[in-house]
Amino acid sequence: MKWKSLMASVVLGTSLVSGGSLAHAEKSAENVSVETPQFVKDNIKSSKVVSKKAVKKFFKDNKSKLKINANKNLKFVKSETDDLGMTHYTYQPVVDNIPIANSRVVVHTNKKGKVISINGEFHQDAPRNLKQTKKVKKQEALDIAWDSLDVSREETNTVQKSLSGETFNTLNENNELVVYDNDGDYQLAYHVELQFADPYPANWQMYIDAETGEVIQANNVAEEATGTGVGVLGDTKSLNTYLSGGTYYLYDTTKPMSGVIETFDNQHYGYSNLPGIYVTDSGNTFYSENQKAAVDAHYYAGEVFDFYYDNFGRVSYDDQGSSIRSTVHYGSNYNNAAWTGNQMIYGDGDGSTFTYLSGANDIVGHELTHAVTESTAGLVYESQSGALNESFSDVFGYFVDPEDWLMGEDVYTPGVSGDGLRSLSNPNAYNQPDHMDEYQDLPVTEEGDWGGVHTNSGIPNKAAYYTISNLGIEKSKDIYYRALTVYLTPNSDFSYARQSLEQAAQDLYGSSAANAVGQAWDNVGVY
Template sequence: MNKKLVTTLVMSSLVASAFAINAGAAVTDKSTLKDENGKVHNVMGALGKVSGATAEARAMAALDLVGKDFGFAKAQGNFKVKDSHADENGVAHTKLDQVINGIKVFDHQMIVHEANGDVQGVTGDFAALTPNATKASLTSVAAIDKAVASTGFKGQLDRPATAELTYVAQGNKAVLAYNVNVAYNDTAEPANWSIMVNAVDGSIISSLNQIDFDQAGTASAKGVLGDTKTVNTYYYTSYGNWYLEDHTKSGLTSTGHDIETYDWKNGTSTYYDIASTSNTFSNPAAIDAHFYAGKVYDYYNSLGRNSWDGKGASIYSTVHYSKNYNNAYWDGSKMVYGDGDGVTFISLSGGFDVDAHEMTHAVTQTTSNLTYSNQSGALNESWSDAQASVMDSKDWSIGEDVYTPGTAGDALRYMDNPAKGGQPDNMSKYVNTSSDNGGVHTNSGIPNFAFYKFATAIGSRTIAGKVWYVASRDYMTSSTNFSGARAATLNAVAALYGSSSSYYSALQSAWSAVGVN
C-alpha cells in the first residue's frame, strides 16, 4: 500500500421439540417452532425433496413446501436469493430476502437448509405486507441529505454516506424507504447510523446507531498492562520506515490484505500511520490493538473463517481516539479504541476480551447481521461476549483488565453471574426498556448465562464457541430473537455433533435453565 496520512472521507415457546439438522441421520418428523408471541421462526424435519441445478434454485423450490407455515402462497415473487453457503457436512444454507416489487424488505429473511435436494429445515421471518408505493418520489441523494441533517452532525463523515432502497414493515404495511448509512467519528458520540428515510415524503422513519457502546518483521514492545509482546511489522524501503502492519496471515495476503494499526493522536477526525525508523515502538495501546487483532484473526481462522467478512478483508485498528474516551467500538469498517480517563477505564485495547468482543461485532455484521435493538440486539452483544470468553478464557468476566483500575476484581459483565453486573439471568427477569436500543447491554445477560451453562456442562469453551459461530453463520437472521437463538444453536450443535449427542442435551438444558424454550 502507499503509506500516507489517512484522513476520514467527507462527504418460543416451542410448539414441538426441536428436531435439528443432523447430517449423520435423517430427520423424520416435521417440527414447527414459534416464539413467545406465537410467530413461526423455524420449520424443521424431513420436509421433502426438491430439484434444481443450484442450491439457490432448490432453495426457492423448498420455500414452497413451507409457505402455509410462514404465511405466503408461493416463493416466486416473494423472495430473492442473497447468498448460499455449504457447511462442513455438505448441507447448503441459502439465505433469501423477502421482497416486494423486487425490493428487499428490511429485517425479513429466510434460510433454507438443504442437502442434495433433501430439505431439512427453513429458518426465518416472513410478513404479509401491503406496500404504500411502488417507486420512490425522493432521490437517493435527497434521502442522504435528510438523513445526515437528522443526525445534527456537521463535521467530516468517516466514509461517504450510502442509500439503499428497501421496504420497512410498519404493522401490516410496507413503507418504501431508503436505508441510509451515515458514519462519523469526529464527535463526542461516534456513530454508524442506519437511518430509514421515507422514500415518498422524506420523513425519518427510524434511526439506529449500530455502534455498540458497551465498553467500553517483528518488534517487541510493552502493552497497556506493562507486559512485553512481540508484534509483526513491515518495512517500506521507499519510506525508510517500519509500520505496525502484519503481513504474515496467508489468508489475508492471498487477497492483497493485512492487519494494520493507526493512531488518532487524541483527535477525532484524522488518524495517522504509526512508523519507526528503527523498528521500535513505544505506543502500548497500539501494540495491544495490533497484537490482539492477530489473535482474533487466528481464532476465527481456526473456525474456517478468513477475517471478519469471511473473504480476507484487512483488519484496521485505531487507537488514542479523542481524549479520556471511555469506550471502544467497531464502526462498520474498523476498530476504534479510546484511552479511558484513568478512573473508569485505562486504554481499552489493553483488554483482550474487549478487542475480541468488538471485533466479533464485525463477524456478526457479515454473518447473521443481528439488528442492534431489543432481543436481536441483546443477542448481538451476547455473541460478542461469548466469543470473547472463548478467546480470553482465564475467567468469565468481560473487561476486567481495563475497567476501574483503582478497584480490584470487578468487571463490566459476569457471564457466570449476570446479576453481579446488574443483568438478568432468566427470561422471567427480562427488562423491557426503550433505553440502550431496548436494553441490548442489559438483557444480553440471559443468553450469556446460557452460554456459560452450556460451556461448563460440556467442559469446553472451544466447542461452545464453535457451536455459537455456526449458529450465527448458518441458522440466524437479522431478526432472530432468544427463542430463535435456542433453535439456531440446537441446529448447529446437531449439525456438528448429532442430535443424540450429550452436547445437544446439555444445550437444551442450558437454554431451559435461563427460561428460553
C-alpha cells in the same frame, strides 16, 4: 444514537456505552415492531433438493404450511455448501421485487439433499402489491438524510493517506429502495447508509419514506465498547511490523488472503484527527510508555484475526479480507473503545475507571465480534435481538480469552483485582438478570438501553455458561459460530436463538449436544 457497546451508559455515564460525548442527533420511529423470525423443521415435505429449481418445488409443495409464494415473495440470493456437506439456499423476501429490509429466508439441506430446516423472516402477512406511490427520488432521499444530521456532507468528506501513499476517503454513501415493515404497515422507503470518521465516528442507518420524505428511522450504529513491544500490563510481545525508509511501523502484512492490520496514534485530538499518525519506532522495539496502548491494540487485533481464521477459516471480520485499522490515545481520559464501522478507536481511560482500553484482549474480541455479527446475522440492536448481539460479543470475547468468566477485567478499575464489567457465570453479581423471571422490559430508547441490550444479555450469557460448562470450549465455540453465521437472522429473539443453537449443535455433534444446549436454555427459563 445507538452504540453497540461494551457497557450501557447507565453504568459509566460515558459513551463506552450508549450515549455520552459521541452522541449526536437521532430520530427513531416509535413502537416499530419487526417481523419475528420463524424456524421450521417439522412436518415439511421434501423430495431431493440439489438445485435452485428443486428449492422452488420445495416451496410449492409446502406452500400451505409455510404460506410463502416463492415465485412472487422471494428472490434467490446465493447457495453455499459448508464443510459438513450441508447446502444453504438464501432468499431475500420481496414485495413487487423490492427487498424487505432486515430480512432473509434460508433453506438448509443435508449432504443427501434432504431439507432439514427453513428459517428466517417469512413476512407471510406482507401485501402482494404496494399501494404507496414513490414520489421522492433517490438523490432527494440522500439529501433529506444529510439535512436531518447536524453535520454536512462537506464536513465529513475528508481524505487520508495510507502507508503506501494511496489516499482513501473516509466518507461512504449507500442508498437502496426497500420495503420497510413499520408495525405491519409495509411502505416504500430508501435505506440510506452514511459512514464517516470525521467530525465524529458514524455509521448512520436511515430509512426515508419514499412517498412523503419523512425520516422514518435514523440510528448511528457505530459500534463501541472497548514488534517486540511492552503492553499495557507490562508483558513483552512479538509484533509483526513493516520497515520503510529506515523506520518500523505497526503495520502487519502477514495475514493470509487479507488486507493489513495497521495501528495509529490519535495524539488525544479526537474526531478531527482520525485515523491519526502511524505508530513507529526507529529500532523496532516498542517499549516506551506512549507505545504500550498501541502494542496491545496491534497485537490483539492480530490475535482476534487469528482466532476467527484458525478456528473457522474466516478472513477478517467480514470474511472478505478487509484491513483492520486501530487508533489509540483517542481523546482525553476517554473511558471508551469503539468499532466505528471501519476502524477501532481506543481511549486511555481516566486511570480510575479504566486504564488503556486496548490492554484487554476480550474487549478487542467483543468489539470485533460486533463487526462479525454485522456482516453475518445482522442482529437488530434493540430488545432481545440487541441483547443477543451483546451476548454473542461477550461469548466470543470469552472464547478469545477463556482464562476466566469476566469481561474486561484486565483494564477495568486498575489496582482492584477480581472484578470486571460483566460475568458469564454470575450475571447477578453485575446487576444483570440470569433467568427470564428477572427479565427487564425496558423501553427502546437511549435511556432504556435500547430495550435493555446490555442488561438482559445476562440471560443468554448464563445459557452460554451452562453450555460451555457441559460441552467444553471447543464444541461450544463451533456451535456458537455456526448459529451466528448460518441460522440467526436480524430479528432473532431468545427463543429463536435457542433453536438456532440447538440446530447448530445437532448439525455438528448430534442429538446429545443439541439436548445439552436445550438444557442450558431451560436453566434460564427460555423454552
